[in-house]
Amino acid sequence: MGAQPTVSDVADAAGVSRQTVSNVLNTPAIVRPETRERVEEAIRSLGYRPHASARRLRTQKSSTIGIRLDPMTRDGISGSVLDRFLHALTEQADRKGLRVLLFTADDPQDEIEQFRRLSDGADVDAFVLTSTFHGDPRTEWLIEHGQSFVTFGRPWGIDDMTDPLHLWVDVDGRAGLREATDHFLALGLRRIGYLGWPAGSGTGDDRRAGWLEAMRDARAVDETTLATLEEAAEDGVPFGAEAMRRLAARVDVEAVVCASDSLALGALTATGGSIPVIGYDDTPVAASLGFSSVRQPLDEVASGVLELLTGAHGGRVQSSVDDPRHRLVTPQLVLREGATLLGAR
């Protein structure tokens, strides 16, 4: 263990929560004077130093943001979203005089080692994390070590998603799938299937919830039928095709909404384009083949991340509905005519 005391050490010594320590450091005016004194006493006696980088970043001097470059996904279809996010982030960071440093890591533990290495060497002043997941150890480590960071992705599975120490931006996948499903419902379709990932992925469960909600609100089908209308598969075109065949063998499905464009392309392959399909991520594959998809507004995500990192939100009045430390961005449904290749025949 390092000799440097952490936020938790201060919280323990003062008998308060980490959030209170954070408030004393960032917004002391909202902390009761006696609590503040107790925390300040603990900070002094432990020799705690909030990481210098956070302040450097907030004062808008030239700083460096570290971001892990995710490994390429097998088929490279959905993975391109993170590349597009990286493009948006780098362009906007450049305009603010911030630099983007890339690194790779084999797994979350390795990524934490990289955090340690890059922050010790003062190479990086803040981190941007992508692909958050249930029980993610990375954010815990960063909070413990007072490192500035923002995640693209919610802190899935953590009780308090409004933890002020965890700044995040995410896309409202539930709203996206809901809009996609509502689009088919408005066309008079009822047996709308859902192709998603196995349960347990925060992102996947969230998207599924949007489909389920729309179907139930519209009373599109009875609950027994509803249960037959979904299939889960690992992400990938062949897995999507298999799942679609299982679905079609069981129920006379009229349309399908999917958790990804890879699954959507699988569904199109399996059905030969005979039923309409909506994917997710609006990848180049969806655009070039001409099928509909839900688009993540990555420019908006990137600007949200940078605003949170540089504290550009600091002047705004806080409210519980519009918490300036978290951003949930609404995706857009991009409608297209239908798969070009199929139409050409």
Added chain:
Amino acid sequence: MGAQPTVSDVADAAGVSRQTVSNVLNTPAIVRPETRERVEEAIRSLGYRPHASARRLRTQKSSTIGIRLDPMTRDGISGSVLDRFLHALTEQADRKGLRVLLFTADDPQDEIEQFRRLSDGADVDAFVLTSTFHGDPRTEWLIEHGQSFVTFGRPWGIDDMTDPLHLWVDVDGRAGLREATDHFLALGLRRIGYLGWPAGSGTGDDRRAGWLEAMRDARAVDETTLATLEEAAEDGVPFGAEAMRRLAARVDVEAVVCASDSLALGALTATGGSIPVIGYDDTPVAASLGFSSVRQPLDEVASGVLELLTGAHGGRVQSSVDDPRHRLVTPQLVLREGATLLGAR
């Protein structure tokens, strides 16, 4: 103009070529003693200092590589190659303890401004350039200012591609298109068309040359027919489709090889998959739709770039056929059954 003397200033003062100055700095043993003295005298009198970063990098200390993140291409299909190169480069750089810093630029002149800013601030020790083109002003600037760099892409249009000051790695697109064309010729096909870009792009002209060479060597068709077998179009699926329709209206084409997967997908769209098509870049679109394509070995390109940057080639004996300062990597033809979506019908 800056007060710092450049390699050219030293060369002018000593009455020698830039290459000789470079040799004096890097491999003094191969320079005649009197020439060496004259150059060293010029270096002293002008107060020339070779950029410290080059040596820092070659001594393998922790260093930072700057790379411009190219803007996303319109359809995002072919552009993904540079993203895949970035992934390969970052992974391999990490293993060598090198860091990758990203920046963006609106045009070559802006990129040169970024070179200046990032090298002055000592943020970056060496640059990796992509998308080289005829008369590229960027490499000239870097050479003049003694900045370490390697390009992914040849110095198109420059008389001396073996300039020892310009380290480059590239993929042999000519060999790739030649192999694609030979594949169709071996199947007994003769009227093999080519969909490429308008003349003047180094990369495009090189790929076209591979098709032309294979067709002529095999005496596949007479010269008059050969001239009717090619069409040029801006990169993009709809442009590829239009070009394919023009081609098919003019000649009974039996197969098509293309300069990109975007053009190939356009050709598939226009023909409904009735003739075989080979694309270039082996993008996720080619893989997921199941058409053949020429694959650039980006891991090999990335390792070549890093070897040249870190001087890992220094110990090898130099020869003109295997110049260790340039690498021309051979691509692989990835054969696939045919477009999945079409086959499904």
